[in-house]
Amino acid sequence: MRLILKGIVVSRSLTGLLGIMLLTIVVLGASAGGDAPAAVVHMTPQNKFVPATVTIKAGQSVKWVNDDAATHTVTTDPSQVANEDDVQIPSGAKPFNSNSVGKGKSFEQRFDIPGTYQYACAPHEGDKMVGTVVVTR
Secondary structure, three states: OEEEEOOEEEEHHHHHHHHHHHHHHHHHHHHHHOOOOOEEEEEOOOOOEEOOEEEEEOOEEEEEEEOOOOOEOOEOOHHHOOOHHHOEOOOOOOOOEOOOEOOOOEEEEEEOOOEEEEEEOHHHHHHOOEEEEEEEO
């Protein structure tokens, strides 16, 4: 069997190969889109997380972007903050800590366990730079 493709005669084996290549491109394109974070939170010069609360589904991630010249952090680790009441995680979840996130840089965290995660920026905790991620099923 032969196929004419824009004036080019293509053999059956080449037609099959073209089909496999097209399917691969479609599958790879679909999976690449699935890697995008479910929510983006900005760290601002006013020492705020914007938005302060995001809601995502289990298995999704949040990306924090530092729009400020100052360095910020994103942490749920009680050992990283002055007031342990400023951070909380659901039972079974492990604390996370971004370390320093400089100007124009970002930090991304995946959330697999449903519940409420309250996080803080350790250097600006006194300014109440705290936020919340609500993870649903």
